[in-house]
Amino acid sequence: xxxxxxxxxxxxxxxxxxxxxxxxxxxxxxxxxxxxxxxxxxxxxxxxxxxxxxxxxxxxxxxxxxxxxxxxxxxxxxxxxxxxxxxxxxxxxxxxxxxxxxxxxxxxxxxxxxxxxxxxxxxxxxxxxxxxxxxxxxxxxxxxxxxxxxxxxxxxxxxxxxxxxxxxxxxxxxxxxxxxxxxxxxxxxxxxxxxxxxxxxxxxxxxxxxxxxxxxxxxxxxxxxxxxxxxx
Amino acid sequence: xxxxxxxxxxxxxxxxxxxxxxxxxxxxxxxxxxxxxxxxxxxxxxxxxxxxxxxxxxxxxxxxxxxxxxxxxxxxxxxxxxxxxxxxxxxxxxxxxxxxxxxxxxxxxxxxxxxxxxxxxxxxxxxxxxxxxxxxxxxxxxxxxxxxxxxxxxxxxxxxxxxxxxxxxxxxxxxxxxxxxxxxxxxxxxxxxxxxxxxxxxxxxxxxxxxxxxxxxxxxx
Numbered sequence: 235x236x237x238x239x240x241x242x243x244x245x246x247x248x249x250x251x252x253x254x255x256x257x258x259x260x261x262x263x264x265x266x267x268x269x270x271x272x273x274x275x276x277x278x279x280x281x282x283x284x285x286x287x288x289x290x291x292x293x294x295x296x297x298x299x300x301x302x303x304x305x306x307x308x309x310x311x312x313x314x315x316x317x318x319x320x321x322x323x324x325x326x327x328x329x330x331x332x333x334x335x336x337x338x339x340x341x342x343x344x345x346x347x348x349x350x351x352x353x354x355x356x357x358x359x360x361x362x363x364x365x366x367x368x369x370x371x372x373x374x375x376x377x378x379x380x381x382x383x384x385x386x387x388x389x390x391x392x393x394x395x396x397x398x399x400x401x402x403x404x405x406x407x408x409x410x411x412x413x414x415x416x417x418x419x420x421x422x423x424x425x426x427x428x429x430x431x432x433x434x435x436x437x438x439x440x441x442x443x444x445x446x447x448x449x450x451x452x453x454x455x456x457x458x459x460x461x462x463x464x465x466x
Numbered sequence: 467x468x469x470x471x472x473x474x475x476x477x478x479x480x481x482x483x484x485x486x487x488x489x490x491x492x493x494x495x496x497x498x499x500x501x502x503x504x505x506x507x508x509x510x511x512x513x514x515x516x517x518x519x520x521x522x523x524x525x526x527x528x529x530x531x532x533x534x535x536x537x538x539x540x541x542x543x544x545x546x547x548x549x550x551x552x553x554x555x556x557x558x559x560x561x562x563x564x565x566x567x568x569x570x571x572x573x574x575x576x577x578x579x580x581x582x583x584x585x586x587x588x589x590x591x592x593x594x595x596x597x598x599x600x601x602x603x604x605x606x607x608x609x610x611x612x613x614x615x616x617x618x619x620x621x622x623x624x625x626x627x628x629x630x631x632x633x634x635x636x637x638x639x640x641x642x643x644x645x646x647x648x649x650x651x652x653x654x655x656x657x658x659x660x661x662x663x664x665x666x667x668x669x670x671x672x673x674x675x676x677x678x679x680x681x682x683x684x685x686x687x
Binding site: 298299300302303306307310311314317318321322324325326328 | 482498502
């Protein structure tokens with residue numbers, strides 16, 4: 235894998251094709267779990283592990299899977315891997331399983347995994363597919379963290395609710411005054427839809443602004459390219 | 467991959483895809499069962515450890531020396547305990563003498579439905595400990611019955627029951643203060659502690675009249 239391929243895959247996962255903001259995949263677990271940062275990050279971590287494994291497995295087997303029955307085979311692979319991850323976590327990393335465990339079965343219902351397997355891993359070598367799975371997961375991670383932070387801040391005025399379940403020595407931070415009444419809609423699914431909508435609007439605005447800037451000042455990329463060449 | 471794909475007749479094609487799908491199913495089922503077999507001992511061990519941890523929360527490990535998880539009785543659904551399904555009763559012994567009974571009870575009248583409790587009652591009739599194992603009470607309001615959610619970490623609400631016994635505590639004192647009892651509660655959430663107090667009292671009454679029988683039953687073998 236070249237550096238160019240790597241940065242394209244990373245940029246796609248983190249921003250351009252962000253699973254939550256651009257592909258709008260897996261909204262069901264996403265909206266259910268993003269009530270605070272800790273839950274959101276936990277779901278994303280579980281997703282990263284499963285996506286990397288599912289992608290590498292499908293990429294390695296892609297030449298043996300007939301096109302006509304690829305979807306059932308992908309589902310079989312993903313479901314088996316999720317169960318294997320669930321069992322291994324429970325047996326080997328029980329402390330972590332107590333915290334992450336409830337999120338792993340949620341991933342089975344998450345079409346992000348199947349979508350990446352179908353769109354990327356079925357056409358690319360294992361190494362690229364692993365990187366793709368990891369960066370798609372990291373893209374989900376930052377989105378869920380931001381969404382979770384906004385929701386708990388609006389809903390309860392706190393940040394890092396539930397952190398004591400992961401690190402017993404840490405406790406949640408009260409950001410807004412203790413007598414903040416709490417805006418319940420932040421914690422309810424409609425609030426998640428509204429805030430996710432705001433984040434998508436923000437991403438589209440950033441993309442539109444970047445596109446306009448690129449159009450208005452065409453010399454800029456050349457200057458960058460020149461200095462890069464001179465440096466090399 | 468420059469060779470042209472072979473042409474298959476429809477039945478041959480169907481057979482070929484079925485065979486490939488079958489191979490995948492066999493392979494991944496084998497993987498699953500291998501991982502399941504390999505991880506089962508560890509998973510069972512940690513489930514047992516978790517159970518012991520909960521039991522030791524209501525009865526300190528130093529108060530008994532028998533194998534708690536094997537010295538059990540299965541209880542049929544017991545209306546006095548609010549149980550509509552069968553449950554397990556654990557018998558703790560020290561030096562062969564009865565030490566405590568640990569069993570489940572349900573407070574059916576919580577603010578948001580049933581509250582499941584695990585209760586340990588010593589052989590002298592006093593409460594060794596109570597823990598809420600399952601509830602749907604309002605977060606931040608009624609959930610202080612769970613020590614993890616209780617703001618008072620040094621002396622969680624649920625520990626008030628420790629040491630209470632029928633012999634020393636008259637029936638009317640097994641209630642929240644508002645109802646004339648001795649159980650403290652947080653203003654604004656009375657329904658929850660009232661339900662728990664009543665369920666604990668019921669459980670103590672239930673255990674009191676059949677303690678000897680419960681300890682003796684089936685242990686002669």
